[in-house]
Amino acid sequence: MFTFRRAAFVAVGSEMLRADRVDTNSLLASRLLQRCGYALVEKRCVEDDAGAIARAVRELAARTDLVVVSGGLGPTADDVTREGVAQAMGVGLLRHDALVKALEARYRRAGRTIPEIALRMADVIEGAEILPNPQGTAPGQLVTLDAAALVLLPGVPRELEEIFTTHLLPRWGCGAAMKVRTLRLSGVYESQVEERVSPLYDRFGREAVTILAGRGVVDLVLMARGDHADARLAEMDEAFSAVAGDDLFGRGEVTLPAAILMLCRERGWKLATAESCTGGLAAAQLTSVAGSSDVFVGSVVAYANELKEERLGVPRRLLEEHGAVSQETAEAMARGALGLGAQVGLAITGIAGPGGGSEDKPVGTVHVAAMTPNAARHRRFRFPGDRTFVRECATNYALDLLRRTLRET
Amino acid sequence: MFTFRRAAFVAVGSEMLRADRVDTNSLLASRLLQRCGYALVEKRCVEDDAGAIARAVRELAARTDLVVVSGGLGPTADDVTREGVAQAMGVGLLRHDALVKALEARYRRAGRTIPEIALRMADVIEGAEILPNPQGTAPGQLVTLDAAALVLLPGVPRELEEIFTTHLLPRWGCGAAMKVRTLRLSGVYESQVEERVSPLYDRFGREAVTILAGRGVVDLVLMARGDHADARLAEMDEAFSAVAGDDLFGRGEVTLPAAILMLCRERGWKLATAESCTGGLAAAQLTSVAGSSDVFVGSVVAYANELKEERLGVPRRLLEEHGAVSQETAEAMARGALGLGAQVGLAITGIAGPGGGSEDKPVGTVHVAAMTPNAARHRRFRFPGDRTFVRECATNYALDLLRRTLRET
Structure with a gap:
């Protein structure tokens, strides 16, 4: 059974609440915390507002062992994390002389005079331990609230990581991650x-x-x-x-296309695809793998029936008799894929919708055929859902059929 | 000036607290909420734990006008959002007969029997309004807690969006919004x-x-x-x-591929593509548009150089002289695409990396050629970033070049 210590993460910043930004510092924090035997049980984004920060910190300190607050330590008026945490603890802020001097020196080195407002970076929560920040200007701070440790770190990822690695990992990081x-x-x-x-x-x-x-x-x-x-x-x-x-x-990290390419590579076989309703998605997935070019030769996306005939050699008689969405056409397309110079072929033909369905072959009907030098497999699917869903399912289930066919041989 | 109502977002899912996953549904929600005049003032990720969900919902309902909870509505044992919200409200869950029947029918259509555990998707919070989910299995639910509205939506983005757009936008996104x-x-x-x-x-x-x-x-x-x-x-x-x-x-909602298909359609032209480094992504984007088959005939994904010769008619001499990643090859590939039975051709060839780069042609070098009956355009790009980024940029900038070429003619 697990005995995690419980940690929470708060990303401070109104920009994180807009429609175009996600917090990624929590991923970094999650990784660092794991190494200390902490598991993240909650994460939040809150506005640049001292009251909002105070509430978040109080709620989380009451139910976790550690709260990491990231961002809002900079020099501008909307950087209010120090104020928010002090408010949650019911204590004040003290301007720290040595930090003021360090800030002034840092600005001087850059040829600038420090603006009054930037001196707020030298404000320290009463009772806090200062965590020096060699990469940036505002230091981290470590305090205690209820039974929880509470650490304030900059929002700049490399500063967050360096302070954590330098000051917190050595005291918290043990073999229990x-x-x-x-x-x-x-x-x-x-x-x-x-x-x-x-x-x-x-x-x-x-x-x-x-x-x-x-x-x-x-x-x-x-x-x-x-x-x-x-x-x-x-x-x-x-x-x-x-x-x-x-x-x-x-x-682990292996993807389905990567697994397929590996199976082909082990057998010394080249792979080609022939696609209709998926319109290139299977080829795109296979070529998303770095180094796929030693196995994957190419694909014919035969959206028009003429191309199925001309470029994949599907007999017109067969198309007329069984239709473009049929086992027979899928198998003929797979043979056509082999004609691209491959020993392994995968073909997909179906009705992605919203139009084109019939009672006999409703939207979502997909035929898939996989061929290797010593096996051939076919499956018919009926996927529920919209065009995107049908196409993505068709691609993944087709790749899966190919994987199983390769494994048999 | 705006006077937003205040909304909060809760993403439910223990996987969202690991080091390799971010919640992106909040971005979608943020965009949809904006259209209703709500601004997101806080967002959270919480574990698949009814107690944690209940706490989050209670805290947020006390300080906002609307709480959107996403995820945890599926069939498995760790989908406990319904239970968590009911707990926060101090009410129970009722199994809803019509939903049970709909679920059973849905599974039957897919040729499967519904497992007992999946019937939990038919559980409704006492007093909740059911928000039907035509795209998926679990419906959304709408309740009131304190003075706040509280809406439960699936974690699958397209289901979340459809339920929101169909059921919530019409009632909230009006008048002063x-x-x-x-x-x-x-x-x-x-x-x-x-x-x-x-x-x-x-x-x-x-x-x-x-x-x-x-x-x-x-x-x-x-x-x-x-x-x-x-x-x-x-x-x-x-x-x-x-x-x-x-x-x-x-x-509005028009996509770049849809805009291109419309330009071709207006001119009565068919479109084909020839792709190398993008491996089918351009064809996949074009065919993602419903009804694309009246314009798009198909694509040759010529990953191997032999296919560029054999299937697109790129002269070997040209490949040897200028290389596969060159203006000359891109233009020859575009002409090859026309040979698929189209008046408009788009070709993409480049080095997606991580291997294959040289001093002369570093990773990220991409040549694109677009051809119509009365114009031909070429551009060379050098995209920074990894394989995925290069391929996606190459696809979008190629489609853009095609759009501009079509507009000229």
């Missing part, structure tokens, strides 16, 4: 995975597993902590892999 | 746009304009409020359009 391993599954629904892994919750703990799903790819994130974290993770990996079976395509 | 018009620009950097529009800030107010930028496409979001909002917006549109000039490709 969290370790994480991700098992990656494809061609399976989240609810199916949930059902299959739930019997393992009793053994490993419900909170030790997170399931993340997206259009045909499901991640099982396994977590362990403490001195025996590695052994625990190995044990979990074994149990969850067994349950995942053939759906498992890799671990 | 803000009116918004978006001018869409391509082939231009954010900083260039900022410089050109800044003289207009004095006239219309800095807070009436937001610039949103992403890899070659820049949105100018114009806002006005009050009785004369429409007239004001028209006035702003005129002033900002004049400054945007040829960079403006459309307004």
Whole structure:
């Protein structure tokens, strides 16, 4: 079982609440905190407002062991993190002489006189420990509120990281941090995975597993902590892999296209695709992998039926008899892909919608064919959802079928 | 001046607290809320824990007019947003018969039986209004806590957006609310746009304009409020359009590929692409538009040089003399695209990296060629950034060059 210490993160800055900016400092903080055995249990963005900062800090200090507040330590009028935290603690701010001198010297070195308002960077919360900031002007500060430690860090990422690494890691960082391993599954629904892994919750703990799903790819994130974290993770990996079976395509950062390219590479095979409804998405995914050019030769996106005939050699008779969205056409397209100079072909043809559906072949109907020198597989899908969803599902399930076909051979 | 109502956003999901994931739904929510006259004053990520959700909702309802909670409405055991909000309100959950039937039907259509646990998606908070979700399985829910409205929305962005747009915008986004018009620009950097529009800030107010930028496409979001909002917006549109000039490709929801397809359609021309480093991304973008098949015929993704020769007719001599990444090859590829049965061709060839760069042609070098029956244009780019960034920039700037070439003719 885990015994995390609980940490919270507050990003201060009204700009973080606009429609075009996300806080990414919390990712940095999350990574640094892990190394100290803290898990982030909540994060927030609040406005440049002392009252808002005070409220956030009070609420979080009451329910966590550590609150990291980032940003709002600069020289301008809207930098009010010091004021907000002091207000939460019911104490005042003291202007610190040595910091004033250091600030003045720093401005002088840059050939400037320090404006009065910038001296606020020398204000220290009563009782705070100063955390020097060699990279920038405003130092970090460390205080205690209720039973929680409370640390104020600059919003500039490299300053945040340096202060944390220099002053906090040495005192907090121990061997007890969290370790994480991700098992990656494809061609399976989240609810199916949930059902299959739930019997393992009793053994490993419900909170030790997170399931993340997206259009045909499901991640099982396994977590362990403490001195025996590695052994625990190995044990979990074994149990969850067994349950995942053939759906498992890799671990960690590996993507489905990367796994496919690796399977082809091991066999010395080149790969080509032929796409209709996905319009190039499968090729785009495969070529998103750096170094894909040693395996992937290319693709024909045959949106018009004439191109399916002329460029992929799908017989007109077949198109007329079975239609462009059929097993026969998908298989003929896959053979056409092999004609691009590949041993492995993948073809996708379907109805992405919103138009083009019929009773017989409703929107979301997709035929996929995969071919290798010694295997050929076909599957028909019917995906619910809009055009984007159908196209993305079609791409991922097609790549999954290709992966399974390659694994058989 | 604006007098916003105050809104808060809660992203539910333990995965959002890890070091590798940020919440981006809050950006979408922020944009949608703006259209209703709400400003986001706080946002949070909390764990998949009913207690944590309840605390967040209680704290935020006490100090805002509206709390949007996103995520945790799915079928798995860790989807506990319904439970958390019910707990905050001190009420229970009721299983809703019609929702159960709809869920069962949905699973049946996909050829599956609904697992018992997934029926939790039919649980409704006592007193809640159900907000139907045509795109997905779990509906949204709307309740009141203290004086605040509280809305539960799925974590899947397109479901969140559709429910908001269908059910909430019509009732909240009216009268005194803000009116918004978006001018869409391509082939231009954010900083260039900022410089050109800044003289207009004095006239219309800095807070009436937001610039949103992403890899070659820049949105100018114009806002006005009050009785004369429409007239004001028209006035702003005129002033900002004049400054945007040829960079403006459309307004509102129109995408760059949709604008291109429209230009081709108006001229009665078919379009084909030939791609190397973008590996199908341009074709995928063009075919993301519903109804693209009347204009777009297809694409050859010629990743291997042999395919550039065999399938696009690029002369070997030319490849040897100038290299695959050159103006000459790009132009020959565009002519090859015309050979797919189109009057308009777009070709992209470049070095996406991380490997393959040289002093002469560093990573990020991209050549683009666009051809119509009466114009041909070429541009060379050098994009900074990683493989993904280079590929996305290459795609968008290529589409932009095509748009400008079409407009000339």
